[in-house]
C-alpha cells in the first residue's frame with residue numbers, strides 16, 4: 001500500500017476539468033463560430049428587409065407624387081410626403097425636380113445641398129437606387145425613385161425617402177443580445193448537463209473507488225472495491241480486488257513461513273540445549289555408574305558373610321536400597337543423554353501399549369489405579385525403536401499413577417496424519433497451566449527431593465523428537481492430565497551413539 005502513497009495525490013487536472021476543456025469548450029467554440037456566421041446572415045437579411053420596407057414606401061407614393069408633379073400641384077406633393085412621414089419607419093421624404101432642385105421636404109432633418117446622387121443616376125439612366133449617407137449630420141439610409149411623366153415616360157423629378165441608420169443598428173443589436181443570451185444560457189445548460197452526466201456515469205464511481213483505496217492505505221486491509229458502474233471502472237475495481245487478494249495471500253504465506261521458521265529455530269535451540277544437558281548428564285552418570293556398582297557389590301558380599309548382627313544387616317540393606325535408587329537415577333540420566341542406539345523395526349501400536357502396561361501393572365495395583373488400554377483395530381504398525389517408545393509410555397503411565405488423586409487411567413492410540421497418536425489420560429488434579437511450558441525441561445519436578453528427578457518427561461520428549469514426532473499436554477476429559485504424542489508411521493534412523501561402557505560396568509557388578 002505504500003506504493004500508492006508514492007504517487008502525488010494531485011498530479012494534474014481533474015477528469016471533470018479535462019472533460020470541460022477537451023469536449024465542452026471546443027464544442028461551444030464551434031457553436032459560437034456557427035452563431036457568428038448565422039448572425040451575419042440574419043443581420044444581412046434584416047438590413048435588406050428594412051431597406052425593402054423603405055423601397056416599398058417610396059414606390060407606394062411614386063405614382064401619386066408623379067401625378068401631382070405633372071400637374072404642378074405642390075400641395076398634393078407635400079400631402080403625399082406628409083402621409084408617408086406618418087409611418088414609423090420613415091425619417092424624411094424629399095422631392096426634387098429633374099435638375100435636382102428640392103421642391104418639397106418633410107422630415108426631422110433636411111438635406112442642405114441637393115444630393116449628387118440624383119445627378120449621377122440621371123447620367124447612368126437608372127430609375128431607382130438606395131444608399132447610406134449623411135443628412136444634416138445624421139446617418140440615414142435613402143432610397144431614390146424617379147418620378148416620370150405618364151404620357152412620355154420622361155423623368156420629371158426624384159423622390160427620396162430616408163430612414164435612420166440607427167434603426168438598423170438597434171434592430172441588429174437586439175438580435176445580437178438575444179443570441180448572446182441564448183448562447184450563455186445554452187453554455188450554462190451544457191456545462192451543467194456535462195457535470196451531472198460525468199458525476200452519474202463516472203465521478204460518483206471514481207469517488208467511491210478512490211475512497212476505498214484511501215481506506216486501504218489507512219490500514220483497513222480487508223476493504224474491497226465495489227465492482228459496479230461503467231464496465232471499465234468495474235473491471236478496474238475487480239483488478240484492484242484481485243491484486244489486493246493476491247497481496248494478502250502472499251503476506252499470509254510469508255507470515256506462515258516466518259512462523260514455521262521461528263518454530264523450527266525454537267525447536268532447534270531446545271534440542272541443542274537438551275543435547276548439551278544430555279551430554280553432561282551422560283558424563284556424570286558414566287562416572288557414577290562404576291563406583292555405585294562397586295558399593296552395591298561390596299554390600300552384597302558382606303551380607304553373604306556369616307556372623308553379621310541384625311543391625312549391621314539392616315544398615316547394609318539400607319545402603320543397597322539407596323544404591324539402587326541412585327542407580328535408577330543414573331539410568332535415567334543415561335537414557336536422557338544418549339541418542340537412540342537401537343535399530344528401527346516394525347511394531348504394532350497395540351504391542352507397544354501392552355508391553356508398557358505390563359511394566360507398570362504392579363505399581364498400578366499397588367496404588368489402586370485402574371488402567372484401561374484400547375485403540376484402533378487393526379492396530380496401526382509403526383517403524384520405531386520399540387524399547388524407547390515403550391519407555392516413553394512407561395514414563396507417562398508411571399507419572400499418572402504417581403500423580404495426586406489418580407484412580408483411573410486410559411491409554412489409547414489412533415492413526416492420523418501419516419502417523420499414530422497415543423493418548424495417556426488420568427483423572428487426577430492435572431497440570432497447572434503455568435507449569436505446562438516447563439514440563440518437558442530436564443530436572444523440572446514438583447515432587448519432593450528424592451521422589452522425582454524431573455527427567456522422565458525430558459527423556460520422553462527427547463525420544464519423541466528423535467522419531468520426528470511431537471508431544472504435548474492438555475486437560476483430559478477424565479478431569480486430570482492428558483499427554484498426547486504423535487509418531488510418523490516410519491521414523492528415520494539416527495546415527496548410533498551408544499553408551500555401552502556404562503551398561504557393561506553395571507552388568508559386571
Ligand code: ADP
Nearest residue numbers: 399400403430445446447452453454455456457
Ligand atoms: P518426575 O516425575 O521425576 O518429577 P517428570 O519429568 O516425569 O519428572 O515429570 C515432571 C513433572 O511433571 C512432575 O514433577 C509432575 O509435577 C508433572 N507431571 C507429570 N505427569 C503428571 C500427571 N499425569 N499429572 C500431574 N502432573 C504430572
